[in-house]
Amino acid sequence: MDVLEYELDPRGDIFLTLDNVSKDLPDKLLDITKVSGWPNELNNPAIPESDQRKPANEGSPGNKIDSIQTPECPPRRLLKIRASSKHLILACRQFERSLQPGFQEGATLRATGSVRFPIRDWEAVPFLILMLIIHQRTRMVPKQISFQRMAEIAQLVDYYECHEAVELFADLWLTDLKIKSGTPNSVRCAEMMLFISWVFNQAPAFKVSSKYLESMSTSMISFDKLPVPRLIQDEINLSRRTLITRIIESMNKLFSDLRDSGVQCSERCDCARLGALVKGMHRIGILSMSIFSTLEGISFTKLAQDCRKITTPASACGKASYNACSIYSTVDPVLKVAEKLNVGLNISQFDNLRCSNS
Numbered sequence: 075m076d077v078l079e080y081e082l083d084p085r086g087d088i089f090l091t092l093d094n095v096s097k098d099l100p101d102k103l104l105d106i107t108k109v110s111g112w113p114n115e116l117n118n119p120a121i122p123e124s125d126q127r128k129p130a131n132e133g134s135p136g137n138k139i140d141s142i143q144t145p146e147c148p149p150r151r152l153l154k155i156r157a158s159s160k161h162l163i164l165a166c167r168q169f170e171r172s173l174q175p176g177f178q179e180g181a182t183l184r185a186t187g188s189v190r191f192p193i194r195d196w197e198a199v200p201f202l203i204l205m206l207i208i209h210q211r212t213r214m215v216p217k218q219i220s221f222q223r224m225a226e227i228a229q230l231v232d233y234y235e236c237h238e239a240v241e242l243f244a245d246l247w248l249t250d251l252k253i254k255s256g257t258p259n260s261v262r263c264a265e266m267m268l269f270i271s272w273v274f275n276q277a278p279a280f281k282v283s284s285k286y287l288e289s290m291s292t293s294m295i296s297f298d299k300l301p302v303p304r305l306i307q308d309e310i311n312l313s314r315r316t317l318i319t320r321i322i323e324s325m326n327k328l329f330s331d332l333r334d335s336g337v338q339c340s341e342r343c344d345c346a347r348l349g350a351l352v353k354g355m356h357r358i359g360i361l362s363m364s365i366f367s368t369l370e371g372i373s374f375t376k377l378a379q380d381c382r383k384i385t386t387p388a389s390a391c392g393k394a395s396y397n398a399c400s401i402y403s404t405v406d407p408v409l410k411v412a413e414k415l416n417v418g419l420n421i422s423q424f425d426n427l428r429c430s431n432s
Contacts, residue, residue, distance in 0.1 A: 075149065075150050075151070075152050076097075076149060076150070076151040076152070077151075077152050077154060078095065078099060078101065078151060078152065078153045078154065079153075079154045079155075079156070080103040080153065080154070080155050080156070080202070081103065081155075081156045082103075082155060082156060082157050082158070082205055082206070082209040082211060083156060083157060083158040083161070083209060084156070085158075086156040086157045086158045086159075087158070087159050087183060087187060087188045087189070088156070088157040088158065088159050088162060088183075088188070088189060088191060089154055089155070089156055089157075089188065089189070089190045089191065090154070090155040090157055090191045090193050090201075090205070091152060091153065091154050091155075091190060091191065091192050091193060092118075092152070092153040092155070092193045092194070092196070092198045092201065093150060093152055093192070093194055094118055094119055094121065094150045094151065094152075095118055095151050095152070095153040095198040096116040096117060096118060096119065096151070096198065096199075097119075097151055098110075098111060098116055099116060099151075099153065099198065103214075104214075106202070106214055107214055107216075112199070112216070113199055113203060113216040113219055113223060114219060114220040114222070114223050115199075116198070116199050117197055117199070118197055118198055153198055153202075155202070155205055157205060157208075157209065158209060159173055159183060159189075161208050161209050161210075162208065165208040165234075165236045165238075165239035166208070166234040166235060166236040166239070167234070167235035167236075168233060168234040168235050168236075169234065172191075173189075179191065196226075196229075196230060197226055199223070200223055200226040200227045200229075200230055201230060203215060203216065203219075203223075203227060204227060204230050204231070204234070204236070204240065207239060207240050207243055208236065208239050212243075215243055217246060217250075218247070218250050219247055219251075221251055221263065221266055221267075222266070224247055224248075224251060224253070224266075224270055225266040225269060225270055225300065227240070227244075227247075228269060228270045228273040228274065229269075229273075229300070229301065231244070231273055231274075232273045232301060233301075237273070237274070244274050248270070248274060248276065248279075253267055253270055253271065253276065253279050254276060254278065254279055255278070256279075256282075257282060257286070258282070258283055258286045261286075261287065261290055261291055261292075261295075262298075264283045264286040264287050264290070265283075265287065265295065265297050265298070265300060265302075266300065267279055267282075267283040268280060268283035268284055268287065268297075268302065268306075269297060269300040269301075269302050271283060271421070272302065272303075272306070272421065272424075275421065275428075276421075277420070277421045277422070280418075280419065280420075280421040281417075281418040281419060281420065281421070282418060283418075284306075284309075284310055284313075284418040284419040285416060285417060285418030285419075286418075287310050287314070288310055288313040288314045288317060288374065288416055288418065289314075289317065289373065289374045289375045289416050290373050290374075290375055291310075291314055291373060292370070292371050292372060292373045292376075293370050293371070294311050294370075295307060295310050295311055295314070303424065303427045305424065305427060306419070306424055306427075309419055310419065313416075313419070314369075314374060315369060316415070317374040317412060317415060317416055318369050318372055318373075318374050318377060319365040319369075320412040320415065321360075321374070321377050321378060321381060321408075321409065321412055322360050322363055322364070322365060323365060324405075324408040324409075324412070325351075325355055325360060325381060325405070328351065328401075328404060328405065328408075329348075329351055329352070329355065332344060332347055332348040332351060333348060338399075339399050343386075343399050346386050346387060347386050347399065347401055350384060350385065350386040350387075350401060351384060351401055354380075354381075354383075354384030354385075354401070355384075357380075358377065358380045358381065358384075359371075359372070360372075360377070374412075374416065378409045378412070378413065381405050381409060382402060382405060382406060382409065384401045384402070384405065385400065385401060385402065386399070386400060386401055
């Protein structure tokens, strides 16, 4: 196995090892900023299929890294980072706990003077960026990173509980990526934006991204591999469902009123409106849908847009003021009421879920 060694502290007593890192990482740490692809590429290679078939308890943090390679697997590259326990303990509550005397790592450190930490769950580049910050090697820390890298670093900060250590750089990145003031342009972008804003306690961005997810998601939000607290996920999914069912109930009521009530304009006009409404609701896919349906494939925003597009022929009504009998004039006020409910979540209502140092 090809072993790459980066030294953050020449007297460091912690050896952090990351398996299967990019072959394009430079041999010397000082050259890291000169490499093409830094800091947004240089991702870990895909995990070999032979490793993916291993039992879940193999290869988890704390287990030894396998050194035996199967013949068909390409050679792996291992990154060994020499770090300081003092820096890690001061910056990260997770390392502080792990290096206590009552834990195996802490006992080994006190008995032998050093300890090896296998790190198998993270991308090498964001982990290295975090270690550079913690060890005050700030000249090598990038001033600009991609949205994806920001989300990966947020995962590390959340896991290792080192919010204060990265605060200055996080603020720089948040501003550059316009997370503090921007608006998501996709559901995946909103998922990452919400997670990042949660980790770094950015209330406006949290509200904007949760509002986007409530209105634009077409299915249950699960935040693919992002550790967003379950309560936040549930609140967003509940809000989305509430908004959509509000429209469905309103459209069903309009349908029932036209079908069951007396003449509202004229028999001809009422029948034309009822027919147009039935056809429109069928086309949208909500004619036979109830509030108990799964609502998969439907977003609140698109549903509201489609409902506003349901029209009746102008010739169906003999009145001079056709707008008074149009479906739009009835539907639009109801939709506006529902749209006012799409406000997003307040980050403060989840303060009890936070770690004390975040």
